[in-house]
Amino acid sequence: MSKPVFSARDVTRTYKAEAGDLTVLKGVNLDVMPGEIVGLIGPSGSGKSSLLHAAGLLEHPSSGEILFDGEPVGALPERARTHIRLASIGFVYQFHHLLPEFDARDNVALPLRIAGYSQADARVRAEELLAQLKLADRMTHQPAQLSGGERQRVAIARALANRPRLLLADEPTGNLDPGTSQTVFEALHDLVKTTGVAALIATHNMELAGHMDRVFALKDGHLEERPAESQEY
Numbered sequence: 001m002s003k004p005v006f007s008a009r010d011v012t013r014t015y016k017a018e019a020g021d022l023t024v025l026k027g028v029n030l031d032v033m034p035g036e037i038v039g040l041i042g043p044s045g046s047g048k049s050s051l052l053h054a055a056g057l058l059e060h061p062s063s064g065e066i067l068f069d070g071e072p073v074g075a076l077p078e079r080a081r082t083h084i085r086l087a088s089i090g091f092v093y094q095f096h097h098l099l100p101e102f103d104a105r106d107n108v109a110l111p112l113r114i115a116g117y118s119q120a121d122a123r124v125r126a127e128e129l130l131a132q133l134k135l136a137d138r139m140t141h142q143p144a145q146l147s148g149g150e151r152q153r154v155a156i157a158r159a160l161a162n163r164p165r166l167l168l169a170d171e172p173t174g175n176l177d178p179g180t181s182q183t184v185f186e187a188l189h190d191l192v193k194t195t196g197v198a199a200l201i202a203t204h205n206m207e208l209a210g211h212m213d214r215v216f217a218l219k220d221g222h223l224e225e226r227p228a229e230s231q232e233y
């Protein structure tokens with residue numbers, strides 16, 4: 001049996017504020033398995049991004065533990081956490097954050113160049129991924145020459161370029177119309193299933209959530225599993 005790529009164990013997150021402390025995560029437990037797409041839903045302000053930031057090792061939970069590949073990472077030196085983040089975690093956001101002066105291929109190749117690939121090898125890998133995302137004829141287009149859905153697929157290719165073990169996405173289709181959202185999600189779904197990356201995706205899009213393997217709602221700081229076809233927060 002494979003083990004979870006990502007686990008949260010009794011994770012809490014409290015923000016200190018002048019108006020009083022705000023606890024948004026209150027004992028969250030979650031495992032995401034290789035090749036699994038887990039949806040995270042909940043109203044605005046319910047703590048979805050807070051959980052993704054903890055999962056991405058961008059922030060420490062206030063208490064509890066994050067495990068990566070079964071190993072607790074909370075006490076690791078910052079350098080080791082950064083290494084895991086760069087080598088093993090891919091991020092996709094609502095806005096694509098592609099570099100405007102680079103074409104699609106070089107945007108995807110960039111993390112590979114940073115990881116030490118030669119330009120030729122990085123481009124080959126970028127072309128392979130872009131082809132998988134049905135963007136073979138858009139390799140040399142700059143972001144401004146791409147549609148919103150195409151840009152978001154380039155952002156997904158970039159997030160997966162390093163072959164991460166965990167993909168974290170915060171409203172990856174939040175900026176797109178329903179038809180384009182569906183296309184982008186299908187591309188992401190196919191890549192998760194072919195690469196075996198574990199995916200945790202925060203979304204307000206209940207239609208997309210219905211296509212994920214498991215869906216959890218954040219409610220009053222707690223995770224509640226929802227039937228995937230449920231249309232309710």
Ligand SMILES: Nc1ncnc2c1ncn2[C@@H]1O[C@H](COP(=O)(O)OP(=O)(O)OP(=O)(O)O)[C@@H](O)[C@H]1O
Pocket residue numbers: 015016017022024042043044045046047048049050051
């Ligand atoms: N750095 C911070 N300091 C204080 N409060 C914060 C901080 N970050 C987030 N919060 C608060 O924590 C709550 C949860 O925020 P979070 O961004 O995790 O919610 P979310 O579910 O992702 O919302 P959305 O769907 O709008 O993106 C919000 O009320 C927010 O205002």
